[in-house]
Amino acid sequence: MQLSSKLQFEFASFIAALEQGYFREAGLDVSLKEWFPGVNVAKEVAEGRADFGTLDSSLIVERANGRPVVALAALMQHSAVGLLLRRQAETLSASDLAGKRVGTSKDTESEVLAYLQASGVSSGEFRHLPQIGDARRAVLEDKVDAVGVFIGDDAVRELGGRSDFLLLSPRSAGVDLYGTVLLTSESLLEAQPAMVRAFRSATLKGLDYALDHPQELVNLILARYNTQHKSREQLLFEARQIGELSRPANVALGAMSIARWRHVLEVYSAQGSVKPGADLLGFVYDPDAGRLGPLLPWMLGGAILGLLAVGWGLRRFLAREN
Template structure:
């Protein structure tokens, strides 16, 4: 995800090749019974996060005029939904593609708050490589990127086939077919919003992520990440950037299933 920026700033020579999810799947699930109707209502309340949700949730709350100190932060909360249902927190960071989260929201007792509502808009799943691999194998990177994006498109255009395969072979969480279809639709909406090319990344979006991480102290002011973004037209680094199933399993299967279809068609 967008923490790839921090990894690079910390000395790992990583390159962002494509954004497989244009928007992050992170959201904040809150209890209506606790009087929560908007992010501002979390003042003085307990907010639980995991390692995977913490950065975006804290940035979202800060952008909603709730900096640290105005709420009780419960980091590394573990099972977020269980903590919320048990009354251990009034709101928890979750992945919006999780069918169980959708069912809680549909029940009416909980609402889902999205960081995008406060202009916190991170990329989700990213395809990435290292500088050394790109320099040594530029055509491999170009071909793998193209095959991966073709695979995603195929999977999103054939959700029934995708879910049938997951249901038959990879359903380790014993989810229903309807739950898997819900999660496939959620990932599709995050991966290809209207008007955005598959895999696209923009300078402005990455600048936004840099600004958020700088405000959190995770990046130095003026961090120079020149060459971080891959340019598929040039076949190398762009000149820019100065500046689960359960989500994850489904995402990987989207790539694997679709990319295999694409590569087989070329054989």
């Protein structure tokens, strides 16, 4: 299992599935591989060095650019990216950032730029400062007027509640991407559909447990998985934020829709990352249909056309006989 970051509460679903024995009960022997600089998660999975992985909505860019990867489940229904804004008299929303300094990291850049564009601020109207490593320091030292953040980060925990800062969400401008997405390769899904289904099911069971028992999972992370040396307060804050994004009301754990992925595609198309109208066939896993999920609509369509052709032929035959 190739993770897209270092271990933290974001990956509590896998930790819970390991510690509660859900993977073992499914006959799976699972190990977690932390991300490190230079690792391309989609490439690791597509080339077989990992069976599964996690990535954000940029997974669709990998797919559109030729990587044979499949989205199995949305572990976070909404992205954790936000925009932390220094509150000023003339700066109270994303639309006020024309002429201002906006900082991003590699992981927040696409979504922040899409948010600004959707808010009516085009790329040439603000000063973009990419590759911001420490969002908290950048905003406190007045190096930026706004900075992309993950809402579970320390910058948000420490500054988000202060009266001189605002935390804005891209969703307020209609930019609604998925957060953490579970993925596998087309080849593994084709070769072992039952194993893929079992892994997905155990992961979602782990996610459900983790969201219901955040204190217990934080204790586990502190005891065995805390490679980032986060404090209990940091992890509990992250757990609260991720819980709201992972299990919103009336949405099943892991659920995805073609309509949402088309929206994601439009966001990346507007930035030139993918061609408009890229084909999504085979990209979104259907757990109810198993290995035929990505092909099922096409097969049903073919079957219907076949039946229509048979009916048309039978009609012509009976007409000649009469």
